[in-house]
Amino acid sequence: MQLLLFNAFNGLIQGVFYALMALGLALILSLNSVINMAHGGFLVIGAYLAYSLAPYLGFWGALVVGPVGAAIIGLAVERVLIRPLYKRPDPLYTLLLTFGLALIIEDLTRTIWGAQGLPFQVPPALNSPISSVLFFITGYRLLVVGITIVAMLGLYLLLRYTRLGIRIRAGTLDLETVSALGVNIYLLRALNFALGCLLAGLAGVLAAGILGLTPPMGSSLIMPSFVAIIVGGVGSLVGSILGGLLIGVAAGITTTYYPAASEAVIYLIMLIVLVIRPRGLLGQEGLFE
């Protein structure tokens, strides 16, 4: 029972990372119409920036600077490489471009920081378990869950109440009309892309404290995030979060009984959802069909 709880909680933490990644991917997918294959790259950038700057800024400073750095680089990438492609309606080109970027980022990370894994130091106070029975719940893990909840709440408030958020939501429904109403949709898409990268960077820093840093950490987290979006439903941000947590916990629980199937179960859930409910758990009907 304790083992089951342990694995389920591990899965939940993993699911939190999937959910953060999926949320950023879904934002970029719905407004920018870009499948951002480089999303894992932005996660890696956030994580390694935080790692490099932590000695100077301390853990908390790095926690802020990592995601912000990823967002700034995201902004630059969007401006220079992705913006020229908006006029091509075929999603093929942005998909290939971000795919190339993902390869470049992973390879450069390996060149700069080395191929071996690096540990990311979290404050020692956060590393002690909460209780001896629930030994796996450390302060840091609670912090990860807490920060994620705050980030998601913040995103909700942003999208619900601010002018930027309302424009983003309107843009996902009908970008042409938003443009006709005088909104600068280039700026809007740029900010939205940066917002997605910010979430990826945040996931990167938080994940670094648990999984450590390796150059392929981004590409190993991105595929489950796609699955999270498909399971949750394209076009639904809440669905992406739900999908991420669901597959994370499912993989965790599977680890208890049959570790070899822990990844396969993620894809199995996706196939089942696609067969029974093709639009995903919370997806809108008819979208992309």
Add this chain to the structure above:
Amino acid sequence: MMRRHAAEIVLWIALLTVPLWLGYVGGYAALGSKILIYGIAALALNLVLGFTGGLSFGHAAYFGLGAYGAGMTLKYLVPSTPLAILIGTVVGGLAATLLGPLVMRRRGIYFAMITIAIGQLFYFLAVRWNNVTGGEDGLAGFRRQPLHFGSFVYDAQSESKYYYLVLLCFAVAVVIMRVLLASPLGHTWVAIRENRRRAQFLGLRTDFYVWAAFAISGTLTALAGTLNAMLFNFTSPQDLHWILSGNFVIMIVLGGMRKFWGPLVGVTIFVVAQDYLSSLTDNWMTAIGLLFVLIVLLFPKGILGLIARRGREVAVAVAGPRAAIERSTATIEPPPAPLKQEMK
């Protein structure tokens, strides 16, 4: 028209004589086989990508299933090259046929995302089911076998003789694809690519045709996979990985996805570049990534697309717009870009 036939005859002669001249330009027979194998896969993927308009980003799954199917047949079942090809192709084709209904209704981004994600399922199966598949280290311990025709034995184990076996498979695949594309089925695919809704209103069951494209394309890709496994007498999860899927797509775009032979041009350049770059620098992944970015930004229509456009411009300059129109009816151009992609 005449020029195109001439070009094709030159191509086939060049392919038939590869083992004679490839050594002089710095290649080797296995490189020639690899280009043809990837060529089958890319041409097959282009049935979905370029001719039906479905952005499949997970074709490495069928390539890898074919490879594992062939490898495991040779290793565990029977040491027979033709049977390995047959079983591997059927396994990969069956998977594509069964998974097709999950993607056939989707469009654009969603089609791509589901094909990416489905492809990864087989990757993890290969990695984790390691007592059968060899796990991360890959499947080894099998060899392609000589072919027996009565008393005549074709020694497929030699590199150049294997090349001709690959070339035979390539020719068969090309004929199949050519016949399909010239048939009403092929024209229906193009109609779906150009305007799916209109095709639907004409009473065509577009889902079914997309499924057919996906299944046929997956089957031929699996055929390529079987040949690849036997080329190296080895297969690994890398043959199932989404990076390979991405490579297939960029090869097609590089060559030109609206032309039948475009993918083969792209494959040749990409495989040679990869072979060369990986010996030149440790950062060859960055080089390949830069190649992706440059192709997307500079050559979106691919090399053959570029040549065709040049040809039209020359025709306009020489013989006026009328000749250009006659030329352009021979090729199918992508539709003009609407402002925003159709979503509902």
